[in-house]
Amino acid sequence: MPNLSDLKNRIASVKSTRKITKAMQMVASAKLRRAQDAAQAGRPYAERFNAVMAGLAASVGASEGGPKLLTGTGSDQTQLLVVMTAERGLCGGFNSNIVKLARMAAKQLLAEGKTVKILTVGKKGRESLKREFGTLLVDHVDLSDVKRVGYDNASAIAQNVLHRFDAGEFDVAKIFYSEFGSVVNQIPTELQVIPAKFEAATDEGTVYDYEPSEEGILADLLPRSVATQIFTALLENAASEQGARMSAMDNATRNAGEMIDKLTIQYNRSRQAKITNELIEIISGAEAL
């Protein structure tokens, strides 16, 4: 049986752990609200943008010689996987779920004889992919200094990706991120951004005049659409991360509470046993006289 002062120390240490996890949970829930607001605020833009793109893509895309960002390079030999994770851990399975999905996709592509390149956004994903695919990592975007992801961050990542595409470094680009379902439910998602895929337009009634030409607009908008998709993914990721952290820390706080209860009972029992023991010693000592 551990002695009393050891138990007391352990209880104190678990209590301070609980304070920390509780604080982290509260911070995460405040940040989650902000992240959710940001995701909400970004939605109208993404929706409008995608609706317009879908309409344009439907009318132009079918023709030969369309922009490469839409029609592809005619090959899917080299694939770029953009894996977006958090900069920090302690958020449950958030990072590992995204990495797991990306790893599965990479393995499958490699098994099919494709060339895989990986671009990581966020430190955590890089750390866990480095072990297995160290040679495939082409670049890393560090967002650890960024407090709130802005469109500029997404735009920079998109520029990076587009630059590589223009240089012919890959044929297909996919992004991996986590979609925010709810606080307890984040869905790791894979989305192809190059060549662009748009949901079929729902009976677009209006016929637009285009200025400049349809092709001109499309060429102008396609790179932006990559940025928009990345931005949406970053926002979803930010909300998911905080949601995952919140529920992970909630669990940790609860577990710490349970542990304190258990340790306290043990402490009280030991103390009781010690007192009883001492009493017996005193009584038997007195009897012996």
Next chain:
Amino acid sequence: MADSLNFDLVSPERSLASFEATSVQLPGSEGDMTAMANHEPVLTTLRPGILSVSAAGGVNEYVVTGGFAEVTAQGVTVIAERAMAKADVTQEDMDGIVVGAAEAVERASEDAQEAARKVQSDVAALASALGLNAA
């Protein structure tokens, strides 16, 4: 009302404005245009410039750095990469935009050089229209 249209200005980060307007003047990449109610549906890209919206309460002016606008008979939706109320634009913002445009020129491939240079000159024009330094 037949003589008003819905005006929406959305940026990637949030929706900036949404109200009833009587006419909207757009800095289209092929030239300025003014949209009023029952305008023919048009989709146009925008150059860096000033977007001016006339409404019952007066004229609202915004600075946009590009994006596109969707004009329908019912309204105008401006989808701007970056947009600010004209009065809020500071020299610092302008510097950022100018630097961004200059970088785009450097980065642009040969085919895109001309377009990037045009953006740069549009930015310079915008700066002088606002009475700010473009250097």
